[in-house]
Amino acid sequence: MGSAKNQSNAARKARIEEMRRAERARERRNRILTIAASVVVVAGLVVGGVVLVRSQSDDGDKAQADAKTTGKFVTGEDGVRTWKGELGRTHVAKSVSYTSEPPVGGDHNQVWMNCNGDVYDKELKNEHAVHSLEHGAVWVTYTSKASKADIEALTAKVKQTPYTLMSPDEKQKDPIMLTAWGHQRTVTSAKDPNVGKFFETYVQGEQTPEPGAACTGGLSE
Secondary structure, X not given: OHHHHHHHHHHHHHHHHHHHHHHHHHHHHHHHHHHHHHHHHHHHHXXXXXXXXHHHHHHHHOOEEOOOOEEEEEEOOOOOEEEEEEOOOOEOOOOEXXXXXXXXXXXXXXXXEOOEEEEOOOOOOHHHXXXXXXXXXXXXXXXXXXXXXXXXXXXXXXXXXXXXXXXXOOOOOOOEEEEEOOEEEEOOOOOOHHHHHHHHHHOXXXXXXXXXXXXXXXXXX
C-alpha cells in the first residue's frame, strides 16, 4: 500500500516537474520571439527613417522649373539679347531650371553673390548670381576658350566697377558673355567696345528690379 502511494507521489512530482520544464521552455520561446519582433520593429523604424531623410534630402536638391518666367529672347541691332516676357522673382531654396546659360533672371535663392567688383575663380550657383542681377549687377562669365589676356583685362575692369561680378562658366556657348537682369550679349574680347557700352547701360541700369540693393553682405564663395 505504502509502496503504491510512494510510486504515485513520485509520478505526480515527475509530471509537475515536466510541466514546469515545459512552462519554462515556453517562456524562453516567448521571450526570444518578443525580442526578435522588437528588433524587426526597430530595424524597420530605422530603415524607414533613413529612407524618409534621404527622400527629403533628394527632394530638396531637385530642380524646379521657374513657372513665373515666360517669354523669349529678342536680339537687337546692337547685338544685345533682351528677354521679352516675364521673369520670376520668387525666393526659393531649390535649384532652378533656367531658360538660358547664364540665366538673365528668374526665381532665385534669397542670398546673393557679392557683386562689389568681386571676381570668382570657380563657377557660381546660378540661383545666387541671379539674385545679384536683381540688385543691378552685371555678370561677366567666360569659358576655358577665353584667352588669358582677356580674362586678366576683364578681371581688372570688374574689380574697378561696383555692382559687377565675374566667374567661369563652362556651360555657356561663347567664350565671353555679359549678363544683366533680362539682358545678355557675347563679346569678342576684352577690347571689344561693347564691353564698355554694356557696363555703362546695365550696371544699376533701368532694367534693375531692385535699384540700390546691396552687393555686399552676401556669399563670397
